[in-house]
Amino acid sequence: MKSRPLILVVEDEPAIRRLICRALELNGYVAREAGGAVEALRAMRASPPDLVLLDLGLPDRDGMELLPLFREGGAAVLVLTARGESAEKVAALDSGADDYVTKPFDTDELLARVRTCLRHRQAVLGQTDRLTVGDVSIDMDMRRVSKGLEEVHLTPKEYDVLAELARHAGRLLTHAHLLRAVWGPSHQDDVEYLRVAVRALRRKLESDPAAPVLIRNEPGVGYRLVA
Amino acid sequence: MKSRPLILVVEDEPAIRRLICRALELNGYVAREAGGAVEALRAMRASPPDLVLLDLGLPDRDGMELLPLFREGGAAVLVLTARGESAEKVAALDSGADDYVTKPFDTDELLARVRTCLRHRQAVLGQTDRLTVGDVSIDMDMRRVSKGLEEVHLTPKEYDVLAELARHAGRLLTHAHLLRAVWGPSHQDDVEYLRVAVRALRRKLESDPAAPVLIRNEPGVGYRLVA
């Protein structure tokens, strides 16, 4: 997921569609529109969204048929429809929808549910593309790291190590794991590489490199980025 | 998560509470009840649930205060309350609630949302096997162990022994078994290693290391982690 999540709004009523998209854009999302099933599929293929807001009552196709497709594409799905039947909700949720909101809806609530859906999806995919620990923030998408306000320059290897640690923030990664991920399987025993890289990272990111709090060491096992 | 997910229903109105629990039990869940905040916390500690159905309007404490606690305990939270204010919903969802349903609710829809919450939770936790015995909890995935609130540092061997014991919690593991698992087949007779490691573990994890309750000794056979 990019720093600005991509949301696809599938809704046949243009007025409502625009309304939703405006609200999304105002809240920092990138919104794409689709008025029907075929259009939605095309948009899906063109650039896979992070979340789909799906109206079930489409003119050309039943939205329920699209649901599995979005799911397979890795998107979260929030069904947003006028159909209030309990059976419909159950069917949609059990088909993999992440939430179900009936029209008319409250915009603030919808946005909160959108956030919740994205949170769930993010957890599922396990990729936090922006991570902030203390005063350092890591933007995976931009491949940028900053401490406080200034940006910090990292060499490729340094960045790769940090990224791997950040992808599993809080978890203890073994030397072998990190080495495999960054240097490839053939170097999974060259712990010295790791030491040099970690030292460089600490020097650049830690407030007190002598007493590291960000990248911790578990003697004999590996390193861990605090969560 | 067990084969039958454990759900804690926090709701002060006995009639509604029973109704919900009955519905849950009929659908293959194990339901626990709590009429207030303190009761909920006790139930939480006794056996951490997979999901909490939380009514915000409790007599003794605002449900919103409990929400973070449940989240930290690894439970999914479905807020089920009479408060229909949009701001309330936004606050709850942004505090980590996985869904928000207002009373009166439809039972089938609630059950579908329960399923969705559990699905999300399972995805989030992935295969994070976490074991809690008394006040010590072992997170295999993170390779972390904590007693009470503080984290406890374990050396590699200490952790390996504990992990092996935890993997077969409640079962009696022979000296040879543990030694093979941790030190390798060539040291399966060096019981001294084991004693030193167990002692270190007890010192760090037991409330009274002189009277161990967590790691028990079966004279002449091996050790056992209580379940």
Next chain:
DNA sequence: ACCCGTTTTTACGGTTTCTTTATGCGGGCG
């Protein structure tokens, strides 16, 4: 061909962890 930033090696002192040995306690048994 040369320069500069990056990566790979190598070396060393200090610390953590592991192994090994020693001692004391208590229960079962002759």
Next chain:
DNA sequence: CGCCCGCATAAAGAAACCGTAAAAACGGGT
């Protein structure tokens, strides 16, 4: 009663590991 065995505890020497520094090799761009 005294001996032996299994266990807990303590402590010390050995080994493994870490952080640090710096030199050597590398590689892309000018």
